Structure formats: C-alpha cells, structure tokens
Amino acid sequence: MKDAANIDCLAHIHTLVAAMPGPDEAASALARQREPQLTKPAGSLGRLEEISLHLAAWQGRHPPRLDNLRARVFAGNHGVAALGVSAFPAEVTVQMVLNFQHGGAAINQLCKTFGIELGVEAIELDRPTADFTGGPAMSEAECLSAFSRGMAAVEPGLDLLVLGEMGIGNTTSAAAICHALYGGHPANWTGRGTGVDDGRLAAKIEVVGKGVATNRSDDPLKVLAGVGGRELAAIAGAVLAARLQRVPVVLDGYVCTAAAAVLHAIRADALDHCLVGHASVEPGHRRLLDCLGKRPLLEMDMRLGEASGAALAVGLLKAAVACHNGMATFAEAGVSDRED
C-alpha cells in the first residue's frame, strides 16, 4: 500500500516533467530582431547576447527583465558524512545555516552585491539521510517531500532563480548520482570536496561505488532517493517548478548541477531554461557539464557551493540585459552600420 502511494508520487513528477513548456518563440524572435540593430559590430557582445536571448525566451517576455532576483539555498544532512567523506564535521551544516541567517557567509555578500534576495531552507537537519551504502538515503516519500519543498520555494513573479546548497557530505551524493546516471568509474566522479586528503578521497570513492551498487534503478528519481539528499531533491524540484512558471534558473556547482541532472536524465531538454553559473574546481563538475551540453559562464576556480558561483554570474546577466535593453540602435545614434 505504501509502495503504491510512492509510485503515484513519482508518476506525478514524471507527468510534470513531461509537461514542461518550451521556450517562448515570440519573445525569442523579438530579442533576435533587436540585437543586430544595436550600436556594435554584429555578435561582438558574444555570450552577453546569448544570455539576453535566453532570458527573453525563458521568461516569455521581451524585453527581458531582472528586477526580482531570488537565490534559494537548500541545506540537508547526510548519513554518509559519518563515514569520513568530508574534511568538516556534520555540525557545520547547521552552523553554516546560522551563518547564512546572520549574513556572514560568502553567499550573503554576493547576494548583496548583485541585488539578489536570499532565502535559505534548512530541510530536516536533525534527520540526516540514511547511509546509502546500506540502502536508500531516503524513502521515496522522504525524497518526494524534499522535492516538493523545492517546488514550493519558487514563488510567482520571479525574474530569475539562483540555486545552491549546503550539506556536509553532499559532494559524495553528487558523485554517486553522476556515477549512477552516466556510468564510468566512481573515481571519475569523485573529488576532494571541501578538501579531503588522499586517504579520505580513497574512502569516498569506495562509498560512491558501494552506494550506487546498492541503489541501482532505471528511474532517475529513484537514483535521487537512493543516493541523493534532501537538499538535492529540493533543487531538482525548484528547477522543475521554475520551468513550469517561466522562471530562468542559474545553477551553481557540482552538487547543484548533479541534482538538476536527474531531470535531464528523464527528459533531454529539461534543463534548457538553466544557465550554469560557473565551472567548479571539483573535477566531476566539468565532466557532468559535458554530459549536459552546458558551457559554464565563469571559471573562477571556486568550489564553495552555497550558490556562490551562480550568484556571481548574476552580474553577467544584469550586464547582458542592461546592454540589450538600454543600448541605442544604429538608427537612433546616427552610427554607420557598415562600410558602403
């Protein structure tokens, strides 16, 4: 009976993923029409031009707007943290959530810098997920509950959603998700996270391999429940809800992108509304981005998480929209647009 209920829940998410809308062709067309009229050689703003087009297409609006910016950082605790996969003790998750709430973390300064409203959601920190080397990290019901928390966190009227996470042990989950979805050797997907030494790295690789062997499934949502974490499930939910509400998303580093990859494994265009803020130093991230066909906006050698790389990229998005919306056209400025 309980299993039947879970199957219904998963089916519901699959239905929502199938219902994801595509880009708005009318808004795209207007953005494409305006760009070459602006006073610059065609294409000379490079990726800024692509960003404007992306935002118009996925907001379904031209001109695109970046007034109401929201960052959501989800936090969760992990059973595998007890296996010594992190350089920090599990208590740091809750300590850092307090630090977010008091304004002392990197993400607070980054959100202030770029005018982003920060919301932090600590998800049952007093109930770590189970050690996934011995069984699923979460029951499907637990996973779906966290997924729903993420969906509910996307309020109406946002112009952009910046996503990130905090959770000691969660690069181990990210590595396990990627290994489960894309294969290869666990070592290909496992990095030093916050900075583990060689001994812990070897142990971490073993944990990833064992976790995936224990929790095999063809359903990406079951992989998420099996080796993921509450904050990862919430991120996947937020990515889905944002798409349904026409809110473009900026993903952060390895853990955040691995969570989103679960949707991509269900439907190949599921992350088309997402930009990737930066390439993390965590080596699995670049490999994962290749699997997703995503080019990160920034390469700043960062590996902090907490949405820091995604928030940092918001400066580029604001610049792109300012140029697209604010520049004069050749006709307005009386500038010759080619040699005669």
Add this chain to the structure above:
Amino acid sequence: MKDAANIDCLAHIHTLVAAMPGPDEAASALARQREPQLTKPAGSLGRLEEISLHLAAWQGRHPPRLDNLRARVFAGNHGVAALGVSAFPAEVTVQMVLNFQHGGAAINQLCKTFGIELGVEAIELDRPTADFTGGPAMSEAECLSAFSRGMAAVEPGLDLLVLGEMGIGNTTSAAAICHALYGGHPANWTGRGTGVDDGRLAAKIEVVGKGVATNRSDDPLKVLAGVGGRELAAIAGAVLAARLQRVPVVLDGYVCTAAAAVLHAIRADALDHCLVGHASVEPGHRRLLDCLGKRPLLEMDMRLGEASGAALAVGLLKAAVACHNGMATFAEAGVSDRED
C-alpha cells in the same frame, strides 16, 4: 634640435617606468592573514581570493576598497583605416564617441550596471595618425603628447581604473605592436577585428607586416609611435600613471592590452598592477596574454572594445571585495573550521 627634445621626452618616460613602485607588502600580509579565517574551506573562493589580495597589494590598503571606480575610454583615428583594414568607415570613431556621450553604447550600460563613472577622451579625431606603411604613425612628440593625455586622465583618489578604446582601424595597430614586440608572422597577430572578410584580412596582414618592417626599433616607445595610435599611447600613459598613484587597473581586449604591452616590453613587472578583464575573440589577444603571463578573468566571446570586457569584470572585483571584507570569520560565526 627637435630630435634631441624627443629623446629627452622618451627618456623621461623610461625614468618613470623605472620608478614604478612594487606591491604593498604590509597590505598584502593583512589580506593573506584575513582570508583563511573566513567561513569557507581554504581556497574555495578561488580567483575571488586572488583578486582581493591583488587589490589590497596594489591599492596599498587593507581592507581594499572599490567605491571610486572610473572607466576611461580613449578614442583616436588611424591613417591605415584608409587602406580598407576595417569593416566600418573611419567616421564611425567620432559617431561612437557621440554615442558614448549620449549614453547609448554598451560601455554606458555596463558602467551603469557596476557603478563605474565613465570618462571618454577623444584625442584629435580630426587628425588621424599617418599611414604607418610609409613611415611612423606619429612623430615622437605626437606620441608623447597622447601618452601624457593618458597620464593626466588618472585623477587622484581612484580605487580602480578600467581602460578601453575606440578607433576604427586600431586592431591593425595592436597587431603591428605585437608583431614588432614579439615577432612571429604578421598573420599570427592579425584577426578580423570588427568583422572583415577574407580579402580584407589578407590586406590587413600585409599592412601589419609592412608597418612593422618600416618602423623597426629596439625601443618599445618608438614602436608605439611607429605603428600605434593616439588612443593606444594614452592607454599606456594611463597604465603608468595608475601604477605611480597606486591605482589597480583592469585592461580590456586586444588593443588595450597591446598598448599596455609596450610598458611590459620595457620592464617585465610593469603590468603587475593590472588585471585582464576578459579574453577577446580576436585571436592575437590570447597569444598576447600568454606573452604577458596573464590569465583573463572572463571568457565571454566578446570583441567590442570600448572597455566593455574590462567593465564587465568589475562585477567580479566587487564580489571579491564584498566577500573578503564582509564575511564572518570562523570565530565570529561559531563555525568549526576542521574536523577534530
């Protein structure tokens, strides 16, 4: 008599270059001391940490500050533009200067986005430099006059100087400077600029080769006069003046970096106070950055000039300073900094 005066002027610049101060060790030490106390794994903010250290060292102040930001865009006209090396007519230089003054260009929107005060200096647009395939682009006196304009444009009290240029034909000058300073084949240094076709690219390569052959010198300042332009000389002057006044600099793309490279050719550490905002699509830029040992902050496939790539990078600098100055320390936040 006139030559003697010129030699004196060049000698004066060489004296100033020799007098460039080094980084402030006390401010550097304070920045290095604070960074590992902040609530994040050591090194996890990557290049943002390097930026904070750079700004402290070159402002000679800890904490570093980014309140008074100035962009300077220098504009000049080029005799070689008449040889068909650009996709745009020479009149566009003055048209774009008007566009800057009316707030319609990309750089206006970027400066507004990041709180940068924009100053535009059009340098004798009605007197293009001479066609450098037949002799020097500028007399040494003309070159030094433009260089001094650049030096004078650095006002006291700036926290950061963002540099850029506008000048139809000036990627031809940039290519010639690089070819003169670093050798190789002119084709290695010559790109499509604003977007010339294959025929014009071939002509442009020939112009670069001829210009360098005509204006050979062991003195980088004579190379600047020989194949440079007024806006390039002004940029070199501004880079020097900024160093003397302890103002860190952000360089823009190929033309701007080529102008600064003239100082690097005189003294290997002359650009240590400069960050490079972005890697331009113009292929010579990356090659030049390798020669200078500089890694660009952004890779946005841009090739607009007018300080656009440098201004875009200012968002990263503001974020770096906000994190370094504003984050809580482990002790302040009660966060464990390692597993015991």
